Amino acid sequence: MSGPFSDLTETLFADKSVLSESYHPEEILERDEEIEEYRYALQDILFGRDPENVMLYGKAGLGKTAVTKYMTDALREEVASREEADDLFVHEVNCNGKTLFMVVRRLVNELLPEDASQFPKRGLGTGDAFDELYRQLDRLGGTHLIVFDEIDHLDDVNTLLYELPRARSNGHLETSRIGIIGISNNYTFRNSLSSKVKDTLMETEISFSPYDAGELRTILYDRADRAFVDGAYDKSAITMAAALAAQDMGNARQAIDLLRVGAEVAEKAGDTRVVDDHIENARTLVQRGRLRNRIRDQTQHAQYILETVAHLENRGQTPVRSKTIRANYEDVATSWASEPLTTLKSIQDHLAELHMLGFLRRTEKNHGLSGGHYYEYELDLEPGVVLETRETIEGEEQTV
Template sequence: MSDPFADLHETLFADKDVLSEDYQPESILERDDEIEEYRHALSDVLFGRSPENIMLYGKAGLGKTAVTKYMMDALVDNAATREEADELHVHERNCNGKTLFTIVRGLVNDLLPPEASPFPKRGLGTADAFEELYAQLDRRGGTHLIVLDEIDHLEDADTLLYELPRARSNGHIETAHVGLIGISNNYTFREQLSPKVKDTLMETEISFSPYNAVELQTILENRAEKAFVDGGYDKSAINKAAAFAARDVGNARQAIDLLRVGGEVAEKRRAECVTDADIEEARTKVKRGRLENRIRDQTEHAQYILQAVAILESDDKTPARSKQIQGMYEAVATRCGADPLTTLKSIQDHLSELHMLGFLQRFERNEGRGGGQYHEHALDLDPEVVIEIRKQIESERGE
């Protein structure tokens, strides 16, 4: 059998990693205002004062995590050279799919000395984990910034956001200073917190707005210069990828994905550069891939509810009221081997969030004194694609 790779000698990519999701650029483009707000909010750390709590809001792909990584790296470097600054420790946790106990246990294990046994997974509760966390913070001393990405996915965020900011004033820690940095894709996350948490948090809020086409062009041009060989892309292809992403949700990650996949399409057809046509083809591929990732990012029960609405949509039974959706959701959850949520309120909360995230359309109905006001929901996506993705996810879980 002949060598299947024998004819692979040339590539359009000089450094394809530049277009990967985990690439951290040396400088952040088109986020000067947000960086300035961040810089001001973090400045107390450099003078040995207790850090402010910070909340970052904005949809996925708008630079929140990249800017945070950039700012943390710069802050650590600066703190190491300042006499007034305490020793700085940054702890990063992604809350998606995690319980409060898992997050606190992970922080404890970050702080334990190398010779210590890890905090146990079983046998102790969340209160025990908090107690050990406070002990380890005081043992280490210094300033600790706890970065919680996708904090809106943490079911008991109230407890975490109440406990840690008050730890020093409540006497749980004496020598350490603690600040929280929460990153949320949900603009309404703060509204869902309890009043006592809102009063305690006293945070700086930084909102990340969608990029426009010009800003995305700047970002893509910077990446393309590093990612492709000389002459490996048309300027018009950059503009088209930026325009597509700006027209959708202003998402830099989506724009970069379009450029990367466009390069793969061009390379597959053995072209000398990426063209508009390659970006057009990449758009279809990326759109499906991003939808799949967005669905996978949702909680288990949010996915069941989304699948239920998709089934109703396929049967021409939408827009549907919450009670109708609840019935289909219960059937989907049971079929997947899960215990359904028991209250209609929990279903309505999930529907509201799925609407906010762009998965669902919501229609307000008013039938006067007799019928009252209520909402109906319909899918804002192709139901066949949603059902197919959900089948794929379930098949993977069953393997």
């Protein structure tokens, strides 16, 4: 008796994982200049010297995390053969949605011996967590590179970036060294730091620019040769996926997603080759997925405000002023057991940012001396996508 899967005997994919977000290529293509800058920034580690701090800037999908993984893996391998180099430890923390205490606590728990009790979630403060972090770093000794991905989303980033680079000079560390690698999607992140933090960091800045269509073609041909069986794609489909991604954000992740989803569309249709039409059909599906990821990339309270406007949109109450948004936002934040922002100005700042990022439409109103000057806001995307994404995010948070 045949089952629902019995007719699935062929696939376009030789290794589909090559097109997944978790895939780390052995060779990084089209980022030679950035790799060279990175190499010089990290070279002191090979000679037992204090590592430089490094800040990477660029929008999502431009290779920052992939290049960092590639460089730290290569560095660890090289350190193992160098007598002058201390033992190297690399720690990775994603800062999105995290408090400073959560980030430091996670580092502490990663460093603790296996038989030690975890650092408590409650009862101790951030200062206690830093003290324990320093104890564990010195217990291990060596050089520690700490990679803070999405560092621009951390709530008290000034304290983190002031505390860690000065730990050795302030006498908190004796046998270990710390280097910071910060990864930010925000090109202007450094401008938000305090002057004393900027003076302390003395970091190397590496900016990742968008890929052009030619660079994306090179990346896609390399992935396609590994991902698909022979003869499973047209060259024109590669060219189209690269061109679409280059015209949009210059984003390698988007280009790879277009190729993967295009192949999935082809398989569902029973076709044996990915062609231009499959890439075009994949475009709508990928755009919807990218929108969900962009919502996830926003800070917690920016997401609450988006959710608020989505509810107002569904009730037919938009365009709407910031005062009304604030009143409804407080209910949304409270419903997720979060303390709302306290000032109208903070809400207006988030609204301005969400407008600039393309999530909201803003209409200027000016009624003269009697009515005043103000803005009204409405969503510039489907409210259903916002609400579905928010439900998913909160569901994931509750399972952590």
